[in-house]
Amino acid sequence: xxxxxxxxxxxEFKGGTVALQDIDLQIEQGEFVSLIGPSGCGxxxxxxxxxxxxxxxxxxxxVNGKSARQARQDHDYGIVFQDAVxxxxxxxAKNVALPLELAGWSxxxxxxxxxxxxxxxxxxxxxxxxxxxxxxxxxQRVSIARALSFDPALLLMDEPFGALDEMTRERMNAExxxxxxxxxxxxxxxxxxxxxxxxxxxRIVVMSVRxxxxxxxxxxxxxxxxxxxxxxxxRFFELATEVREALHLGGHVEVPA
Amino acid sequence: MTASIGxxxxxxxxxxxxxxxxxxxxxxxxxxxxxxxxxxxAPDAIWRAFASNQSLLWRAGxxxxxxxxxxFAIGCIAGILLAxxxxxxxxxxxxxxxxxxxxxxxxxxxxxxxxxxxxNPLDKSSKMAIAAVLCFFPVFVNVVxxxxxxxxxxxxxxxxxxVGELTVFRLVRVxxxxxxxxxxxxxxxxxxxxxxxxxxxxxxxxxxxxANIEQDASxxxxxxxxxxxxxxxxxxxxxYLAVAAAERFATRWQPRIETSGS
Numbered sequence: 179x180x181x182x183x184x185x186x187x188x189x190e191f192k193g194g195t196v197a198l199q200d201i202d203l204q205i206e207q208g209e210f211v212s213l214i215g216p217s218g219c220g221x222x223x224x225x226x227x228x229x230x231x232x233x234x235x236x237x238x239x240x241v242n243g244k245s246a247r248q249a250r251q252d253h254d255y256g257i258v259f260q261d262a263v264x265x266x267x268x269x270x271a272k273n274v275a276l277p278l279e280l281a282g283w284s285x286x287x288x289x290x291x292x293x294x295x296x297x298x299x300x301x302x303x304x305x306x307x308x309x310x311x312x313x314x315x316x317x318q319r320v321s322i323a324r325a326l327s328f329d330p331a332l333l334l335m336d337e338p339f340g341a342l343d344e345m346t347r348e349r350m351n352a353e354x355x356x357x358x359x360x361x362x363x364x365x366x367x368x369x370x371x372x373x374x375x376x377x378x379x380x381r382i383v384v385m386s387v388r389x390x391x392x393x394x395x396x397x398x399x400x401x402x403x404x405x406x407x408x409x410x411x412x413r414f415f416e417l418a419t420e421v422r423e424a425l426h427l428g429g430h431v432e433v434p435a
Numbered sequence: 436m437t438a439s440i441g442x443x444x445x446x447x448x449x450x451x452x453x454x455x456x457x458x459x460x461x462x463x464x465x466x467x468x469x470x471x472x473x474x475x476x477a478p479d480a481i482w483r484a485f486a487s488n489q490s491l492l493w494r495a496g497x498x499x500x501x502x503x504x505x506x507f508a509i510g511c512i513a514g515i516l517l518a519x520x521x522x523x524x525x526x527x528x529x530x531x532x533x534x535x536x537x538x539x540x541x542x543x544x545x546x547x548x549x550x551x552x553x554x555n556p557l558d559k560s561s562k563m564a565i566a567a568v569l570c571f572f573p574v575f576v577n578v579v580x581x582x583x584x585x586x587x588x589x590x591x592x593x594x595x596x597x598v599g600e601l602t603v604f605r606l607v608r609v610x611x612x613x614x615x616x617x618x619x620x621x622x623x624x625x626x627x628x629x630x631x632x633x634x635x636x637x638x639x640x641x642x643x644x645x646a647n648i649e650q651d652a653s654x655x656x657x658x659x660x661x662x663x664x665x666x667x668x669x670x671x672x673x674x675y676l677a678v679a680a681a682e683r684f685a686t687r688w689q690p691r692i693e694t695s696g697s
Contacts, residue, residue: 231591251597263588267688276606280596310690352592 187237197388212375220390255332256325262317264309271305295323384424394424484658496666497646503627506566539572556638566630570623581615617682628671635653651694
């Protein structure tokens with residue numbers, strides 16, 4: 179059974195903008211799938227359709243074999259946005275515990291899980307800090323810990339490192355791969371960075387603009403686990419080139435980073 | 436987070452120095468230039484008037500403060516309640532907000548003689564009414580803004596948790612609105628005192644500050660009038676500081692940025 183199954187999904191916004199057209203995509207358990215494309219190709223919209231944050235105009239989405247709505251209500255996925263979206267009035271520990279609180283976990287269970295999650299994202303010792311006392315990269319790690327705290331089968335990430343500098347971004351990429359391996363979750367990752375997509379993914383979905391469609395799906399066969407050396411392999415450059423060319427064929431004219 | 440007493444006093448001392456210097460300068464200039472006492476009495480004369488009328492002054496100040504506080508409570512609670520309703524229903528907001536913002540810019544204190552006519556002018560309720568109306572608009576407008584200033588992604592996150600509107604209100608909207616609310620409450624605490632005193636100028640109990648200031652000024656008892664103004668300042672500043680302290684407590688999670696005044 180696929181974790182995510184998208185069949186014939188289209189989305190038209192009011193005013194006639196076609197954000198998505200005839201999207202078919204299956205994502206299997208344990209995959210790390212990146213959605214890449216120019217601004218306005220609907221990659222964030224597609225992520226939100228999977229999370230039932232936006233309803234598609236046509237087509238069907240199932241998550242864990244259920245309707246997207248049911249999956250959302252069952253807390254089947256965690257989500258991370260470009261901004262960490264932390265609540266400043268809550269400490270780091272209480273931010274991570276928020277979904278557990280809403281799911282009715284007891285205080286002891288919450289506390290134990292929060293410690294576990296802060297270890298996972300290497301923020302032990304920051305439990306009682308407030309978000310504004312942390313750097314952007316650390317805030318995003320809190321956000322990831324929160325998304326994974328209730329052990330969802332699926333992790334949705336919408337350009338989570340887009341606002342970080344290049345150095346921090348590369349470090350966070352490595353962190354994320356480690357977390358992904360440790361948590362054995364399935365990840366759908368929206369990005370507009372080719373290097374990021376190639377480094378992280380097991381599969382890259384290249385999208386084109388106006389209307390938003392899937393123009394190419396590129397499997398990434400780089401060996402796991404990946405590290406700094408991965409970024410210097412010839413195969414890394416071949417794949418990056420393949421993605422870049424697919425983006426250009428899709429009408430993308432910007433020079434990608 | 437909490438500044439040490441030493442650092443605190445280092446911050447306060449210069450301001451205290453300025454106050455002492457100002458009073459000294461005032462005293463010196465009034466004496467040296469033989470300023471007429473109806474233009475500006477010297478600080479030592481005001482102090483004597485203050486010391487010899489203490490019990491009357493504090494009683495009048497307390498009376499006026501009760502009016503201000505009563506109006507503040509009524510106006511702020513009404514403002515908050517209506518704001519919650521308006522922030523929830525967009526249509527109501529579109530219908531009411533332009534008028535609320537316009538009313539916020541109106542010198543409402545001009546209505547003071549009229550609220551005196553609506554209620555018994557000797558009763559505290561007439562001054563509470565004007566103070567309440569003064570407090571209502573800034574609180575209403577700011578709380579609506581605060582409740583609506585929640586970022587869309589925060590709402591998306593809550594939607595991903597599939598929680599109800601009440602939970603979103605409690606967990607996200609209220610904390611987001613708190614700083615906006617307190618900004619308005621600080622303004623309202625000042626407006627409430629102004630409203631009560633100005634209301635008393637147009638006729639009020641002789642137990643109140645405004646009526647006393649008005650009377651003493653017309654009887655050429657300027658030192659007493661100034662002493663009453665000093666009392667008004669003490670109550671006004673105390674009220675403001677109490678609201679500011681409540682704000683610090685309610686939003687103690689916030690980073691403290693050193694600012695002067697609001």
